[in-house]
Amino acid sequence: MNTKKVKTIRTLIVVIVCSIITIGVTVGICCYNYYGYINYKKLYLEDYFDQNEGTNLSTQEKIQKAVKWDADVYTDKLNIQYRDPITKEFITEDKVSNDEAENVNAYYENYVLHLPKYFDINFYKVLTSYYDKETKKTELSVAHYFYFSNINYNQIKDFSPQYIYMTFVDGVGEESDLALQEALDEMSENELSVGNVSSIYYYSLTSSDNQDVLATYSLYDNPRDVYEDDEDEDKSYYIYQNRCAKSYDNNTVFGQTRELTFCVYYINDSDEGDKELINIVEGTFTPELNDEDEILTNEEFKALNSNYKGYNKEFYQDSYNAFIRPKIIKTGLLTFGITLLLCGLLAFIWLYEPKATENAKSKSTKKKR
Incomplete structure (x- = not known):
């Protein structure tokens, strides 16, 4: 298979995997904060009951x-x-x-x-x-x-x-x-x-x-x-x-x-x-x-x-949504940024090919000739 085509497929797979991880982690954290994070519920009730x-x-x-x-x-x-x-x-x-x-x-x-x-x-x-x-x-x-x-x-x-x-x-x-x-x-x-x-x-x-x-x-x-x-x-x-x-x-x-x-x-x-x-x-x-x-x-x-x-x-209603929405957006953006950065670093490691290795292979080929 063409080396260039292999690299393209490999890059595409890495991008898809990193995107799934980034989006999945962001959505998961946001859902947890909305449904399961008890401290947000406490903060909401403190505000609601003044x-x-x-x-x-x-x-x-x-x-x-x-x-x-x-x-x-x-x-x-x-x-x-x-x-x-x-x-x-x-x-x-x-x-x-x-x-x-x-x-x-x-x-x-x-x-x-x-x-x-x-x-x-x-x-x-x-x-x-x-x-x-x-x-x-x-x-x-x-x-x-x-x-x-x-x-x-x-x-x-x-x-x-x-x-x-x-x-x-x-x-x-x-x-x-x-x-x-x-x-x-x-x-x-x-x-x-x-x-x-x-x-x-x-x-x-x-x-x-x-x-x-x-x-x-x-x-x-x-x-x-x-x-x-x-x-x-x-x-x-x-x-x-x-x-x-x-x-x-x-x-x-x-x-x-x-x-x-x-x-x-x-x-x-x-x-x-x-x-x-x-x-x-x-x-x-x-x-x-x-x-x-x-x-x-x-x-x-x-x-x-x-x-x-x-x-x-019940928590999941308009009042709770209005209170927690800014917090979810802030948490989501922060999670998305950090996860994207980490996935980008991981993608770089996966796709990185040292030039020194390529040069060494080229010299080895010339000596054999």
């Missing part, structure tokens, strides 16, 4: 992002009405001006209840979906949540948001109001705290193989006030979440009755005296109904056009 203690987002934005992360679909456009626990007047966009009210200057705007005396309240209905390995079907689960933020820590001495409770009774009207008041009186007299307790919102990142917790992310609050004599200047304040579950008599699930009357209250468990129950706000809630005038099923709720689409705790 872990720099409220430097970028308002509390309302943080709550909405947290709900969006957890939910398959969600909404805050719900049939809920808040009222003052003393005057029983409903709280609207106009600030409460009655001096006898528990929540003077309170108002409800853009689906957020602002209680200057205590905190702000967001209320969400959240649907999540998961694959059940036993039934081999995708199951749907619905829950209702209160979120407490912009907490006024100066209102109550030694205020601890984990002592914010929520409870409810079936129905609306005088009988339900009386039943709710009787429940509060019973808890107050017996120093009980029967209700759905609040806790710090958090999301835990776990490993895919053994579900070990790799990192935990909470929502930092922007409290309006803190204790003036608080010695711990580095103390962090968080947004709290309360899942509305069972009624006071434990017979009804929140959202599964046509009408209900609820209250959010606080148990002041200070060392200075007995437990004090503070009724902060009351309200009524009516779940969505279908054309048959029945409470929506989970499937019907998921299909509503008025809902917002969430991430259902």
Whole structure:
């Protein structure tokens, strides 16, 4: 075979092999960084949940992002009405001006209840979906949540948001109001705290193989006030979440009755005296109904056009893509450059033929002649 043709074929093979190696390594590294590199997921969640203690987002934005992360679909456009626990007047966009009210200057705007005396309240209905390995079907689960933020820590001495409770009774009207008041009186007299307790919102990142917790992310609050004599200047304040579950008599699930009357209250468990129950706000809630005038099923709720689409705790979506794209491009270019350089060096070694060897062969041929 012609020597020149052999060299051409050899060069072509080397170029193809080096190209495959360069592209393969670059694509492999980029795919690993996108799907498997846990540190990028941690960085994304730190940015998503604004872990720099409220430097970028308002509390309302943080709550909405947290709900969006957890939910398959969600909404805050719900049939809920808040009222003052003393005057029983409903709280609207106009600030409460009655001096006898528990929540003077309170108002409800853009689906957020602002209680200057205590905190702000967001209320969400959240649907999540998961694959059940036993039934081999995708199951749907619905829950209702209160979120407490912009907490006024100066209102109550030694205020601890984990002592914010929520409870409810079936129905609306005088009988339900009386039943709710009787429940509060019973808890107050017996120093009980029967209700759905609040806790710090958090999301835990776990490993895919053994579900070990790799990192935990909470929502930092922007409290309006803190204790003036608080010695711990580095103390962090968080947004709290309360899942509305069972009624006071434990017979009804929140959202599964046509009408209900609820209250959010606080148990002041200070060392200075007995437990004090503070009724902060009351309200009524009516779940969505279908054309048959029945409470929506989970499937019907998921299909509503008025809902917002969430991430259902999945990474591979628009928010994650926007965050990681610049990092993937940077890593890909760097990997491509380094791999191309190494493959070029390898190709040079494969194709290199010392001239000294060729000259030696030429002289040897002449001597034989």
